[in-house]
Amino acid sequence: MCGIVGYNGELDAKEILLKGLEKLEYRGYDSAGIAVRNEEGVTVFKEKGRIADLRGSVDLNVSADIGIGHTRWATHGVPNKLNAHPHQSTSGRFTLVHNGVIENYHLLQKAYLKGIQMQSDTDTEVIVQLVDLFAKEGLSTVEAFRKTLSLLHGSYALALLDQEDEDTIYVAKNKSPLLVGVGAGFNVVASDAMAMLQVTDQFIELRDKEVVLVHKDNVEITTLDGRPVERKPFKAELDASDIEKGTYPHYMLKEMDEQPGVVRKIVQEYSNSLGELTIDDNILEAIKEADRIYIIAAGTSYHAGLVGKQYFEKLARIPVEVHISSEFGYNMPLLSEKPLFIFITQSGETADSRQVLVKVKELNYPALTITNVPGSTLSREADYTLLLHAGPEIAVASTKAYVAQVAVLAIAAYVTGKSLGKGEDFDLKHELGIVANGIQTIVDSKNELEQVAEDYLKIARNAFFIGRNLDFCVSVEGALKLKEISYIQAEGFAGGELKHGTIALIEEGTPVFALATQEQVALNIRGNVKEVVARGANACIISMEGLNEEGDRLVIPKVHPLLTPLVSVVPLQLISYYAALHRRCDVDKPRNLAKSVTVE
Numbered sequence: 001m002c003g004i005v006g007y008n009g010e011l012d013a014k015e016i017l018l019k020g021l022e023k024l025e026y027r028g029y030d031s032a033g034i035a036v037r038n039e040e041g042v043t044v045f046k047e048k049g050r051i052a053d054l055r056g057s058v059d060l061n062v063s064a065d066i067g068i069g070h071t072r073w074a075t076h077g078v079p080n081k082l083n084a085h086p087h088q089s090t091s092g093r094f095t096l097v098h099n100g101v102i103e104n105y106h107l108l109q110k111a112y113l114k115g116i117q118m119q120s121d122t123d124t125e126v127i128v129q130l131v132d133l134f135a136k137e138g139l140s141t142v143e144a145f146r147k148t149l150s151l152l153h154g155s156y157a158l159a160l161l162d163q164e165d166e167d168t169i170y171v172a173k174n175k176s177p178l179l180v181g182v183g184a185g186f187n188v189v190a191s192d193a194m195a196m197l198q199v200t201d202q203f204i205e206l207r208d209k210e211v212v213l214v215h216k217d218n219v220e221i222t223t224l225d226g227r228p229v230e231r232k233p234f235k236a237e238l239d240a241s242d243i244e245k246g247t248y249p250h251y252m253l254k255e256m257d258e259q260p261g262v263v264r265k266i267v268q269e270y271s272n273s274l275g276e277l278t279i280d281d282n283i284l285e286a287i288k289e290a291d292r293i294y295i296i297a298a299g300t301s302y303h304a305g306l307v308g309k310q311y312f313e314k315l316a317r318i319p320v321e322v323h324i325s326s327e328f329g330y331n332m333p334l335l336s337e338k339p340l341f342i343f344i345t346q347s348g349e350t351a352d353s354r355q356v357l358v359k360v361k362e363l364n365y366p367a368l369t370i371t372n373v374p375g376s377t378l379s380r381e382a383d384y385t386l387l388l389h390a391g392p393e394i395a396v397a398s399t400k401a402y403v404a405q406v407a408v409l410a411i412a413a414y415v416t417g418k419s420l421g422k423g424e425d426f427d428l429k430h431e432l433g434i435v436a437n438g439i440q441t442i443v444d445s446k447n448e449l450e451q452v453a454e455d456y457l458k459i460a461r462n463a464f465f466i467g468r469n470l471d472f473c474v475s476v477e478g479a480l481k482l483k484e485i486s487y488i489q490a491e492g493f494a495g496g497e498l499k500h501g502t503i504a505l506i507e508e509g510t511p512v513f514a515l516a517t518q519e520q521v522a523l524n525i526r527g528n529v530k531e532v533v534a535r536g537a538n539a540c541i542i543s544m545e546g547l548n549e550e551g552d553r554l555v556i557p558k559v560h561p562l563l564t565p566l567v568s569v570v571p572l573q574l575i576s577y578y579a580a581l582h583r584r585c586d587v588d589k590p591r592n593l594a595k596s597v598t599v600e
């Protein structure tokens, strides 16, 4: 989703901003722009399309040491050059980039900006025009900025330049992520530390509704009503090599290959000095006290939550409901007496999940966030955090984060079950080692999986994924992976449900991927496969050692029956990857999608 960068220092701002925007490309965008200021004023460059297109339009002769930049994921107004950021006030004095959505922009426009001819269809332009209006009425820039912020309803991360001020980027945020990076003789602004790791690893976290002035030599933070705030920088624990592709053609491929290592790392991170799996005592107590767990998540994280439900119910005997965050917040079910909310979110910034967290905290219920990003909004605002330790996930399609989410959920449920003296008795740590080896075997079989993609999906218009029990949870994730990167219409179904309507869509050659890793339903799913094959489907059965039969296309290594999702998802990820490659799709940056979905 939209990304912001800003630089105020001594070097050429253009190149630092462009490089920063390249690091934010993974978030998803459809246009981009930068604005730089020098003695001659502010110059804006913007383009529809990729940063490479923007680079081509930047005048290399314009040199400046202060500037802001933006990648836009369209919300208000189609993706075109006019709607791309930065936006300028009509007078040209103020220039602004914005992430988020201003809900009352129309009302503000009517109330304050009647005589002003808007140049774009965006909500953002209203903000910059308001600052200009209040400045014209006699307020200083910071006062005009504050007054504007006090009128805004919605989410925003903002960086503003004033043509008449050579040394300040005016910054503020509400609900949308934004950091200030600090250095010697320069300071920067970024939606994500990754964008500015090129110049610093020291960042200051900003809180909602603070007003921040980023000068070359210092950073002034105040509350909206002007009280000074002191906050020390933290070191971003990111290795620059984590965010490079290395020799891989795509981040997604690199991240799938990292999955065995991620499982091993999680086992290590969640082991105590005796080598036993453990989680923080406070978190353990919070889970044990709950009479019901509500898992809240979106997309792939929601699919991990479906698996997590089974873990908490089977291993700890605690009832669980799993909810899509965008639905839950506006249609809350009747809650139990002592609920615990678990938010699963790779990025820790998903606006749909955050709005639920805000409501949950207003109701004073305990909340635990399971996230890959320490210090992210959902981590900071929840009572407790469990980290995924998966390393940065750059590809829009989530792979290693899903595996990490399922592994962490398994550990949390297992440790709780042990502590409560309930659940199944097995050695999870040992079993996760077997899982890591199993995933390794699959990522080492790329040629075979590429062939499966070719055989089943080369000319497919649609595809179905079926499974029962835990295999159903993986089916929906497999379908999401395929559709988001290859644009093949795909649906995941409970195997038994297909015949209640959807089987009408099966025709000669329709690909159906069927998972058969759950012993108690293996025969049933094979029955469902027969039903679709009888109607012409091209069925690809993916079974597990010990449950395999002749004719199965893929057989995954044997793992503990509760842990099959960690392994069976991997061939589905790789098949989707190769299907997308065959169709020449932009695997890492699929159309219309954003990595971090920071608007509701």
Ligand code: M6R
Residues within 6 Å of the ligand: 298, 299, 300, 301, 302, 344, 345, 346, 347, 348, 349, 350, 353, 396, 397, 398, 399, 480, 481, 484, 594, 595, 596, 597
């Ligand atoms: O950062 P989150 O885990 O909260 O993101 C939720 C979804 O937007 C995300 O899982 C999305 O579905 C993935 N791109 C799917 O691969």
